[in-house]
Amino acid sequence: QQQKQLPVGFTYIDNHIPHIAYDLRYHGSHNFVGRRIDGYEANKLILTEKAVMALKKVEAELNKEGLGLKVFDAYRPQRAVNHFKRWAKDIKDTLMRREFYPQVDKRDLFKKGFIASRSGHSRGSTIDLTIIHLNTKEELDMGAPFDFFGEESAHGYVHLTTPQRNNRLKLRKIMEKHGFRAYEKEWWHYTLHDEPFKDKYFDFPIK
Numbered sequence: 001q002q003q004k005q006l007p008v009g010f011t012y013i014d015n016h017i018p019h020i021a022y023d024l025r026y027h028g029s030h031n032f033v034g035r036r037i038d039g040y041e042a043n044k045l046i047l048t049e050k051a052v053m054a055l056k057k058v059e060a061e062l063n064k065e066g067l068g069l070k071v072f073d074a075y076r077p078q079r080a081v082n083h084f085k086r087w088a089k090d091i092k093d094t095l096m097r098r099e100f101y102p103q104v105d106k107r108d109l110f111k112k113g114f115i116a117s118r119s120g121h122s123r124g125s126t127i128d129l130t131i132i133h134l135n136t137k138e139e140l141d142m143g144a145p146f147d148f149f150g151e152e153s154a155h156g157y158v159h160l161t162t163p164q165r166n167n168r169l170k171l172r173k174i175m176e177k178h179g180f181r182a183y184e185k186e187w188w189h190y191t192l193h194d195e196p197f198k199d200k201y202f203d204f205p206i207k
């Protein structure tokens with residue numbers, strides 16, 4: 001078990017949910033910036049213990065139907081958020097625009113609520129995730145990919161197909177059942193309602 005360098009109250013997700021699927025986008029380059037983000041020094045998922053305990057219940061319930069969770073981001077150090085802020089000011093760098101923010105000026109991504117300058121992720125009880133089929137690892141169709149910054153990603157987007165709407169609702173229903181609240185602008189983003197650090201923004205790197 002990995003534990004020792006983490007602040008009290010934090011843990012590695014896979015210590016408690018060993019087979020959880022993940023693709024930690026900000027550790028690699030498949031993200032809206034196009035390169036590894038500051039503070040993501042290891043391919044590891046960290047959250048508060050309280051959030052992991054709730055997430056474990058979500059995973060167990062999905063597993064009964066042959067489904068599981070796939071995590072894209074969990075704890076995010078403040079230095080990563082600062083990296084996003086610097087990137088957003090560099091208007092010449094539009095490397096990943098076509099895939100992640102084709103209709104939004106990158107200078108507006110914070111203003112429009114797609115990225116936060118004080119993110120719940122840095123409080124340790126916020127997670128970005130989707131649902132997969134356990135046998136194929138295929139993601140359920142949510143109608144827009146993770147970190148697509150546009151109206152298509154909102155829960156209230158009206159042009160979803162019925163399966164896409166049902167898939168988003170399935171994730172929302174099960175996350176809410178276990179104590180998480182949704183974020184209206186991004187179908188993948190959930191915060192533990194009763195989070196232990198409501199006002200504390202951590203900056204320890206992911207190792």
Ligand SMILES: C[C@@H](N)C(=O)N[C@H](C)C(=O)O
Nearest residue numbers: 113114115116119120121
């Ligand atoms: C950047 C995206 N994955 C996200 O998490 N957005 C919210 C608003 C945040 O930055 O907290």
Ligand SMILES: [Zn+2]
Nearest residue numbers: 127128189190
């Ligand atoms: Zn998020």
